[in-house]
Amino acid sequence: MREEALHALFRNAFPKRRGLTGPGDDCATLRPPKGSLLVQSVDQLVEGVHLLPTAGPSAMARKLLRRSLSDLAAAGAKPWAVQWTVAAPTEKGGAWMRALMHAFLKEAKVWDVPVIGGDLSTAPHVVLTCTVMGLARKAPVGRGGARSGDSIWVTGKLGGAVESGRHRLPHPRLAEGRRLLEKYTPHAMMDLSDGLMADLPRILRASEVGATVYGESVPCNTKASLASAVAEGEDYELLVVLAPRQARRASSDALLQKVGWTEIGVIEKRKGLRWKLDGTLWKPQVKPWGHTW
Amino acid sequence: MREEALHALFRNAFPKRRGLTGPGDDCATLRPPKGSLLVQSVDQLVEGVHLLPTAGPSAMARKLLRRSLSDLAAAGAKPWAVQWTVAAPTEKGGAWMRALMHAFLKEAKVWDVPVIGGDLSTAPHVVLTCTVMGLARKAPVGRGGARSGDSIWVTGKLGGAVESGRHRLPHPRLAEGRRLLEKYTPHAMMDLSDGLMADLPRILRASEVGATVYGESVPCNTKASLASAVAEGEDYELLVVLAPRQARRASSDALLQKVGWTEIGVIEKRKGLRWKLDGTLWKPQVKPWGHTW
Numbered sequence: 046m047r048e049e050a051l052h053a054l055f056r057n058a059f060p061k062r063r064g065l066t067g068p069g070d071d072c073a074t075l076r077p078p079k080g081s082l083l084v085q086s087v088d089q090l091v092e093g094v095h096l097l098p099t100a101g102p103s104a105m106a107r108k109l110l111r112r113s114l115s116d117l118a119a120a121g122a123k124p125w126a127v128q129w130t131v132a133a134p135t136e137k138g139g140a141w142m143r144a145l146m147h148a149f150l151k152e153a154k155v156w157d158v159p160v161i162g163g164d165l166s167t168a169p170h171v172v173l174t175c176t177v178m179g180l181a182r183k184a185p186v187g188r189g190g191a192r193s194g195d196s197i198w199v200t201g202k203l204g205g206a207v208e209s210g211r212h213r214l215p216h217p218r219l220a221e222g223r224r225l226l227e228k229y230t231p232h233a234m235m236d237l238s239d240g241l242m243a244d245l246p247r248i249l250r251a252s253e254v255g256a257t258v259y260g261e262s263v264p265c266n267t268k269a270s271l272a273s274a275v276a277e278g279e280d281y282e283l284l285v286v287l288a289p290r291q292a293r294r295a296s297s298d299a300l301l302q303k304v305g306w307t308e309i310g311v312i313e314k315r316k317g318l319r320w321k322l323d324g325t326l327w328k329p330q331v332k333p334w335g336h337t338w
Numbered sequence: 339m340r341e342e343a344l345h346a347l348f349r350n351a352f353p354k355r356r357g358l359t360g361p362g363d364d365c366a367t368l369r370p371p372k373g374s375l376l377v378q379s380v381d382q383l384v385e386g387v388h389l390l391p392t393a394g395p396s397a398m399a400r401k402l403l404r405r406s407l408s409d410l411a412a413a414g415a416k417p418w419a420v421q422w423t424v425a426a427p428t429e430k431g432g433a434w435m436r437a438l439m440h441a442f443l444k445e446a447k448v449w450d451v452p453v454i455g456g457d458l459s460t461a462p463h464v465v466l467t468c469t470v471m472g473l474a475r476k477a478p479v480g481r482g483g484a485r486s487g488d489s490i491w492v493t494g495k496l497g498g499a500v501e502s503g504r505h506r507l508p509h510p511r512l513a514e515g516r517r518l519l520e521k522y523t524p525h526a527m528m529d530l531s532d533g534l535m536a537d538l539p540r541i542l543r544a545s546e547v548g549a550t551v552y553g554e555s556v557p558c559n560t561k562a563s564l565a566s567a568v569a570e571g572e573d574y575e576l577l578v579v580l581a582p583r584q585a586r587r588a589s590s591d592a593l594l595q596k597v598g599w600t601e602i603g604v605i606e607k608r609k610g611l612r613w614k615l616d617g618t619l620w621k622p623q624v625k626p627w628g629h630t631w
Contacts, residue, residue, distance in 0.1 A: 069544065070480040071412040071528050072377040072472070077370070084365040085454075087469060089423050091461040119364040130382050132465045161378075164467070168384040172425045172465035174457070176380060179365070187363035235364050251362065 048165055051146060058150045060159050065126055073161035075126065081180040083125075086116035092171035096213065102137075102145035104213055105173060110152045112238070113175040114217035115281040119236040121186070121226025122179030124158040124219065129175045132168035156217075182227055190232040191252035191286040195312040198292065201282040201305045203241065204269030211266075212279035221301055225285055229295045233286040239278040241309075242329060246318050248286060258310035260322035260329075275320070276331035286312060341458055344439060351443045353452050358419055366454035368419065374473040376418075379409035385464035389506065395430075395438035397506055398466060403445045405531070406468040407510035408574040412529040414479070414519025415472030417451040417512065422468045425461035449510075476519055483525035484545035484579040488605040491585065494575040494598045496534065497562030504559075505572035514594055518578055522588045526579040532571040534602075535622060539611050541579060551603035553615035553622075568613075569624035579605060 052068065059067030064076035077083045090109040092098055110127065117124055129149065133142065153160050158177070200221050206212040218236070225231050233248045241258065249256055258275075265274040287295060292308065295301060320327045345361065352360030357369035370376045383402040385391055403420065410417055422442065426435065446453050451470070493514050499505040511529070518524050526541045534551065542549055551568075558567040580588060585601065588594060613620045 066480075069482075070478060071409040072379040072415065072478055074413075074474070074477060075376040075378060077376070083368040083370070083376070085368060085421065086365040087421050087423055087455060087457050087467075089425055089457050089459045091425055091459050093462065094460055116364040120367075122365065128378065128380050128469065130380055130467045132382055132384055162380060164380050164382050166382045166384050166465075167387055168463060168465055169386065170461060170463040170465070172459075172461055172463070174380075174423045174467045176421065176469050181367075184367060185363060185365055187359075189362075 051142065051165060054146055055160055055163065058160065062159050065159060065161055067159065068162045073128065075178065077180060081182065082184060084117065084120045084122045084179045084181050084185055085176065086113060087174060087176045088113040088116065090173040100213065102141050103148035106145050106148035107152045108213055108215065109173045109175045110149065110156065111215045111217055112281065113177040114156060114219060115215060115236045115238065117177050117179035118218045118222035119234055119283060120179060120181060121183070121222045121234070122181040123223060124156055124177060125180045126161045126178045127153055127158045127175060128162045129160065129173065130164045132166045132172045134169055135167050186226065186231045186234050188233050188235055188248045188251035191248055191254050191312045192232060193254055193312055193314040195232050195286045195288055196292045196308050197256060197258065197310040197312065198285045198287060198306060198308050199237070199264065199282050200301065202264040202266040203237065203280050203282060204274030204277060205266045206277060206279035209266065209268065215279065215281035217281060218283045218304065221304060222283055224298065224300050225283070225295070229287060229291045231285050231287055235284050237280045237282045237284050241275045241284070243278070244284055249316070249318060255313045255316040255318065256310050257313060257319045257321055260320055260327055262307060262309045264305055264307045272329055272331050275329050344435065344458060347439055348453055348456065351453065355452050358452060358454055360452065361455045366421065368471065370473060374475065375477060377410065377413045377415045377472045377474050377478055378469065379406060380467060380469045381406040381409065383466040393506065395434050396441035399438050399441035400445045401506055401508065402466045402468045403442065403449065404508045404510055405574065406470040407449060407512060408508060408529045408531065410470050410472035411511045411515035412527055412576060413472060413474060414476070414515045414527070415474040416516060417449055417470060418473045419454045419471045420446055420451050420468060421455045422453065422466065423457045425459045425465045427462055428460050474519065479519065479524045479527050481526050481528055481541045481544035484541055484547050484605045485525060486547055486605055486607040488525050488579045488581055489585045489601050490549060490551065490603040490605065491578045491580060491599060491601050492530070492557065492575050493594065495557040495559040496530065496573050496575060497567030497570060498559045499570060499572035502559065502561065508572065508574035510574060511576045511597065514597060515576055517591065517593050518576070518588070522580060522584045524578050524580055528577050530573045530575045530577050534568045534577070535624070536571070537577055542609065542611060548606045548609040548611065549603050550606060550612045550614055553613055553620055555600060555602045557598055557600045565622055565624045568622050
């Protein structure tokens, strides 16, 4: 199968959208609508790292896009356009490649986000990347605004994403992220891709504050241990820091309550992350998620 | 070396720029200046495919960015921001990773393009990607506007990029691409990454026209054969289609003449790409560059 035929697939699938041009030229062009802010994020999916080698091309394509969309959710943005890259061995064959392409296009349609471009290369191993562009009505809140006295919230339930297989098809909290950004002005917001133990300290460092998290408050998935809920990644739930008044307002939000909306801790002046379980200090006996070079 | 330290490197290197936020949050934000069009392209660099495994991290980082900038050149756009991804085996080690990161940051500084974000992952093999965003004063011309009677031009000289080692450090024709877009309104423009034999047909198909190219007119690099000049990739020169009047005006442009500016053929109604050498039909005995699945 010639590369040209694969390109044609994407040119033909491109839906006409105001302000966007599609695949076919060296560059795509983007004209964000007035009053909208363009936000952008990039993510990777490596065969054997983010999915088992036994995962088929369709599972890879779906997880790839959903993980990236989760970053837009954390920015409170609406998906607008996507660009991707595929590096794969020619030995995978044409059927595999077509299945990957069709699955990505299908998933992009599910989330109503046009594929504006991409790049394809041979490689000894499958590495996919996905760049998502979103439109936000307000500037994303980022990680640096948490203040002492704020409360810490999470959407949904945590833990066991890998063991249960949930990590294969995460559900980006897009509607929830937009609701939070537009209505409750969070002081910090991010998606939980590496787990509370790794991700919360990122907010604390960026905001130059500390926190206490109450283990008994952490919402755990069925069959997931508390250790897994605080230390494992791949949940793709939102981690949100709110001022007390906004937290009270958000606590009764029906959209948030529908997916689960739980207060798990408090931001404090004293730096570092402390854990409590039923009133006493607790130290999760697990290593945080992550890579080392 | 913890991933966090690598992230800090990029946060600290980010230069303050109007309309851009840098690394550190889930998404970067972009606010293109009024009157500018945002253009975007993504490219990959795979160890062993686009550079020999013996190429060091610095060579990889430099080629990665320059290849992507060449796409902006073809769109007549000015580089504005860049986002990249790194997938690499942990066995490469911290020194390799630091060298890669520093080289990419240094190269980005050379081209005055802030690194607004990225992603890092372990993988069994090195795959790098680079997404460049540029600002254009006019909509890029793309590939679909060539008309019968237009003439075909190239910047610089072609051929022998791999053998000579030039492919390791391509020179994106940014100033030339902008000059062409803004002053001579090309009917089609692209960069020669896969060679004339593979790239010109892309313009012809998109424009639903044909062409004759005159072999004796093709500007060859020293030591490069004509076959290599028409069939090999990695030149990263601009391939430009101009209306006769614009071609006459552009022919004396000092900026274009400085890097080399040569008419090599003519667009015709009859579809397909024909080659002539000293007045007789000629068929380059080479396979076009490209991948097959």
